Amino acid sequence: MTVELVRGQNLALPHSRLAVGLTAAAPVVAVATLGDERGAVGDAASVLHPGAPALPGVELSGPSAAAPGPRFAVDLAVLPETVHRVAVVLALLPGGPAGFGAVRASSAAVTGPDGALVARYALAGLGAESAVVALEFYRRQGGWKLRAVGQGYAGGLPALFADQGLTGAAALAFAVLAAAPLVPPAGGPAVSVGAAAGAATGTDGRSPAGPGAEAAPPVPSGHPAGPGPGAPLQEDPAGPPAPVGRVDYTHPGRRGAVPAAPAPGPVPSGDAGGPAAPVAGDATGWTLEERLHNQVWGMFEDLARSTAAYRSAVEFAESRREQELDRVLSDPRGRTGPAADAARAAARDRHDELTGRAREAYDRDVAQLLAEAAVVEPALPAALAAWESPVWDGHRLPGQAPLAVRLGDLHLPERPDLRIPMLVRLPLERGLWVDAGRSASGIAALLDADQTRRAALDTAVAVAARLLATHPAGTFTVHAVDAAGAGAAALAPLTGAGVLAGPPGAGAGGVAAVLGRLVRRVELVRMAVSGGATDALPPDLDTAEQLLIVHDFPHGFDDRAVTWLRYLAEEGPEAGVYLVLVADRADARGYGPVLDPLWRSLLRITPAPDDHLADPWVQHAWTFQPALPPAGGAVLRRALALAAAGRRRPFPAPPAEPA
The missing domain is CATH 2.60.60.30 (sav2460 like domains)
Incomplete structure (x- = not known):
């Protein structure tokens, strides 16, 4: 086909x-x-x-x-x-x-x-x-x-x-x-x-x-300062902006016509002739949530391409300066003297002028994105919002599953003040690997091994809490495996709120019991779907989506448990079972290359800022900052209490008949 x-x-x-x-x-x-x-x-x-x-x-x-x-x-x-x-x-x-x-x-x-x-x-x-x-x-x-x-x-x-x-x-x-x-x-x-x-x-x-x-210096498409249709290539990438087509934020999986974003009506611009004031939800999609999601991705792409244009312009200016200096040095008769000094100074001045004007254009693009972020961030629903957002104060369990979930923020070194939410579509087609290994640089380098492991598990708990609090009541279940019991303190918010399906699996026996139940669920669902007999599933089967948090892998895992974990990572998502693995890859070296497919199948995130993620357009290295609740845990406790109340009342009562 x-x-x-x-x-x-x-x-x-x-x-x-x-x-x-x-x-x-x-x-x-x-x-x-x-x-x-x-x-x-x-x-x-x-x-x-x-x-x-x-x-x-x-x-x-x-x-x-x-x-x-x-x-x-x-x-x-x-x-x-x-x-x-x-x-x-x-x-x-x-x-x-x-x-x-x-x-x-x-x-x-x-x-x-x-x-x-x-x-x-x-x-x-x-x-x-x-x-x-x-x-x-x-x-x-x-x-x-x-x-x-x-x-x-x-x-x-x-x-x-x-x-x-x-x-x-x-x-x-x-x-x-x-x-x-x-x-x-x-x-x-x-x-x-x-x-x-x-x-x-x-x-x-x-x-x-x-x-x-x-x-002419390279100017990737989509850059607001790029040449417009029919315009010649410009040597100066920081020239006056010309109109270019807007990025199409249409949902990639949508078929057929997609309704356009609602017309916001006249909005006064920041200054005469300048860009119009940004509007939250100014993208295509069926719902406001989808429009906001697509708008965030559009901001992500705009920043990636604007940064690529700025870096290319700087590289061009440096290359031009080096070529001009080489021409001065290529003639032995003109290497010294006032003429040579003037030529060097002119080359440096042209370099500074080009880079300065490129930076001015880049800062103008970033200022527009900052203004857009200022109106988009407060409009995001809970699943996409930061934990500090006021939306969590009045949050209630929704009537349907969210479109995506926020794992953290992304930024580039040129402008760390502009943070783009990192959104991952749901359901999770790829599991998550929260890296508990120490880093050689950044904040993670200041943490010892125990602090890094605790921070990694805190990150996994925050992801689980967000998923529980943004799914309808009774439609999401969380399991945990903690073979050595070393993660009891970090898991306490989940166990204390009563939102886990059972006590965290401890020891080799506990690990096998939790994995075995989930493997059985995946096999039953796969057989029922392939045979067209979903109504024949056992009555005791939990039909909610399942999330498994595995702490300190591979401690407590024998060969059979490792095989089951790989099976869940590969086959689980299609049956509604998702994996969050908290582990240091170095700890699994004893298994050799047998676990390499497991690591590659998971999306790696870190408990501290780290520049390991790349965008799909120009492959910049983006610094990832995990989304963690504020210190004190009040927001986290409220979210888990809401999820726990919904879990005790898995299905809402039907509405009363009208009089």
């Missing part, structure tokens, strides 16, 4: 040998880049393009009678082990449209070895971007998956290559475009690449400014 991908969606691949066919309504060049686990591309030898059409595992062919556009043949099984990502890129040729938004949407189709269509992706929602990462093949848990990326760059191929870590990005981009063959657009006449390039660079293929002219 063909899957119609939307931006950000991923897909497990049924084959290792695949083909990617690309279609475009304008002359384009197709490129593939081979990157490491962070998406960084080592050098030009890892870039496949018309001038270098073959690399191990990937081959590029041009249009043919059977395929009107460029086509990649991919054999994932023969890619080098150092390659973790293969990005499929489309770039407009010089002399063509100003951006992908000016022509009909391009598309990518992935087919299997038998020619059957596996997936298709239409690159919609682009504007002034002239280069775009369409698809990405990436390694995941020993296999390969496909992701629809759709990340565009208004700075074109130089910006895209620079974002992937390539040195000499501008020169490489020029070489790729110069090597592009005749590429007819779908449904249009053939276009000569040489003629198209000549219209922009001159008949000899050189830039009008000469061979030493600098390329």
Whole structure:
């Protein structure tokens, strides 16, 4: 069955040998880049393009009678082990449209070895971007998956290559475009690449400014200060903002039409001609909760792309300064003297001017996001709100499960004052691993081993309390395993409130008993669903969603218990059983690589700030700050008391008949 991908969606691949066919309504060049686990591309030898059409595992062919556009043949099984990502890129040729938004949407189709269509992706929602990462093949848990990326760059191929870590990005981009063959657009006449390039660079293929002219700095798409449709590339990324298309925050899993966000009506802007004052819920979605969720993700993406633009501008300014200084030093006759000093001072001044103006543009973007956060944060429902939010004061158990849950906040080093809520969709398709290991840096480095373990379990308890207090009564059950009893103090809020399904499993016998009950539940639910006999489940089976907190893994676990835990991590989510593992990975080294799939299947969070998470757009390293209740525990106690009251009254009484 063909899957119609939307931006950000991923897909497990049924084959290792695949083909990617690309279609475009304008002359384009197709490129593939081979990157490491962070998406960084080592050098030009890892870039496949018309001038270098073959690399191990990937081959590029041009249009043919059977395929009107460029086509990649991919054999994932023969890619080098150092390659973790293969990005499929489309770039407009010089002399063509100003951006992908000016022509009909391009598309990518992935087919299997038998020619059957596996997936298709239409690159919609682009504007002034002239280069775009369409698809990405990436390694995941020993296999390969496909992701629809759709990340565009208004700075074109130089910006895209620079974002992937390539040195000499501008020169490489020029070489790729110069090597592009005749590429007819779908449904249009053939276009000569040489003629198209000549219209922009001159008949000899050189830039009008000469061979030493600098390329424009990279400006990823979506950046408010990026060039608008039809605008030329700017050397100064901090130029006046031009209009660009808004980010589409449509829910990735939604099919069909989605109602637009309600019109907020006239809102006075902060100053004449400036951006309009932000409005909470200013995104698409069926409910206010969904609109707020999508708005937070839009803020996350905006900050990621604005930071990428700022970093690229700074890198460009530094590169330009170094080139100008190198030119001064290259002539022995001009290395010293007043002229050399003046040239050095001018290079430094231009660098300071460029970086200062880039910082000014970045601060302007962040100020807008801070203003948006100021109105969005108070509007968030309890599941998405910080523990300090007033929404918890009058909170009551809801009538339906929340859309997502807040695990903490994320920020970047350039502006630590702007915190973006880290929201995870429910139900939890991936379990959580709260890392109890000590860190070599940051606040965690100041904690000893016992303090780190306690903080990790406190984080897990906060997650459990939030889930209990934001689910309808009787629809969420929490279990705990604490083999050595070392977590009794941290688990006291749960045990004292009476919200656990039973006492925490202690000792090898207690661990086996808790795991055994949950494994039996998963097996019964799976058999009932596969056999279409859900009404035949045992009457004593708890049909509520189940959360298992495992403290101090692997202490108290024998081989059978480890097997059961892996089974719950892999098969539990489909049967409504979710895992929160509190552990130091170093403690499990005795099991060797047998537990590696377990760690990879879980989302790692930390009990103290740590920069281990990456965004899906430009892979910044974000610092994660866990969401913990304020000191004193009053908010936590109220939330657990509410959940406990709901647990004692699992089903609300029916409403009275009208008189």
